[in-house]
Amino acid sequence: GKTYEHLLVSSPKPGVGLVQLNRPKALNALCTPLILELNAALRNYQADKSIGAIVLTGSERAFAAGADIKEMKDLTFSTAYGNDFIENWSELVTFLKKPLIVAVNGYALGGGCELAMMGDIIYAGPKAVFGQPEIKLGTIPGGGGSQRLTRAIGKSRAMEIILTGDNISAKQAGEWGLAAKVFDTPEATVDAALSTAEKIASYSQIAVKACKEVVNKSQELGIRDGVDFERRIFHGLFGSKDQTVGMTAFADKKKPEWMNE
Ligand code: CAA
Numbered sequence: 001g002k003t004y005e006h007l008l009v010s011s012p013k014p015g016v017g018l019v020q021l022n023r024p025k026a027l028n029a030l031c032t033p034l035i036l037e038l039n040a041a042l043r044n045y046q047a048d049k050s051i052g053a054i055v056l057t058g059s060e061r062a063f064a065a066g067a068d069i070k071e072m073k074d075l076t077f078s079t080a081y082g083n084d085f086i087e088n089w090s091e092l093v094t095f096l097k098k099p100l101i102v103a104v105n106g107y108a109l110g111g112g113c114e115l116a117m118m119g120d121i122i123y124a125g126p127k128a129v130f131g132q133p134e135i136k137l138g139t140i141p142g143g144g145g146s147q148r149l150t151r152a153i154g155k156s157r158a159m160e161i162i163l164t165g166d167n168i169s170a171k172q173a174g175e176w177g178l179a180a181k182v183f184d185t186p187e188a189t190v191d192a193a194l195s196t197a198e199k200i201a202s203y204s205q206i207a208v209k210a211c212k213e214v215v216n217k218s219q220e221l222g223i224r225d226g227v228d229f230e231r232r233i234f235h236g237l238f239g240s241k242d243q244t245v246g247m248t249a250f251a252d253k254k255k256p257e258w259m260n261e
Helices: 032-047 077-082 087-095 111-118 133-137 145-153 155-164 170-176 186-201 205-217 223-239 241-251
Strands: 007-013 016-021 053-057 062-064 100-104 107-109 121-124 129-131
Touching: 007 032, 007 186, 016 032, 016 186, 032 087, 053 186, 062 111, 087 111, 100 111, 100 186, 107 111, 111 129, 111 145, 121 170, 121 186, 133 155, 145 155, 186 205, 205 223, 205 241, 223 241
Parallel strands: 016 053, 053 100, 062 107, 100 121, 107 129
Antiparallel strands: 007 016
């Protein structure tokens, strides 16, 4: 496959793409070249018909310690605003229609926490540390943290975390629902993410895409419009071949052979 300076990319299980952030000397700080590579790698997986789900992880010590502070230090307002600084960070939430499972070990701080929250499912290792420490640098979250953390854990908790810069432990992340699950070892965390991705990749890719789309709509729409949207997509899937494949296989007590159509 393609090689990158700041990423390791592989496909360890059928239908599963794995992207590992690999900038160890800076604890995977998210410099612009890393983000550009990450977008390129995820776009490749989005276009690759053999891939059904993607796992994003870092190292045992750090998922990502945030935006690259050394790169940001001398930015001015006009350069940041004029060049849409970090606008490219959230590209993945629009172009990536395949599920992204984020396996977090070690630090997921600032932009690292924000990147994790752009994923669809977070699995946390025992020493995962989440937080938005921007207040300690004299600034605020800039990659969506104030919005996504608040939706994930509620206003009072998010306000406390963002205003104090205090960290969220793995245990707390699990209890608060920021992480879907917490695991005993870093390896178990990545393995579980890969297994979940493999399971997702084994289903109809049409239905998987629709699942992600409707759940994400819940973050944008009120309940009435959200349920209406879900119903439209649900009805629409009666036009897919895989609806017939899946329901016929159930009735015949057979394993469905998805057509992804
Ligand atoms: N940017 C650039 N470099 C970073 C970095 C970052 N966010 N985080 C760590 N590094 C670098 C360190 O400078 C250090 O490099 P050198 O060896 O060249 O000195 C190397 O990574 C190792 O880090 P430490 O020596 O600090 O490791 P530690 O174990 O003592 O501490 C840490 C780990 C608590 C995560 C600490 O590195 C830290 O506090 N990092 C910054 C965390 C942070 O503030 N993140 C938010 C950034 S702002 C942001 O993300 C804005 C946004 O919302 C978009």
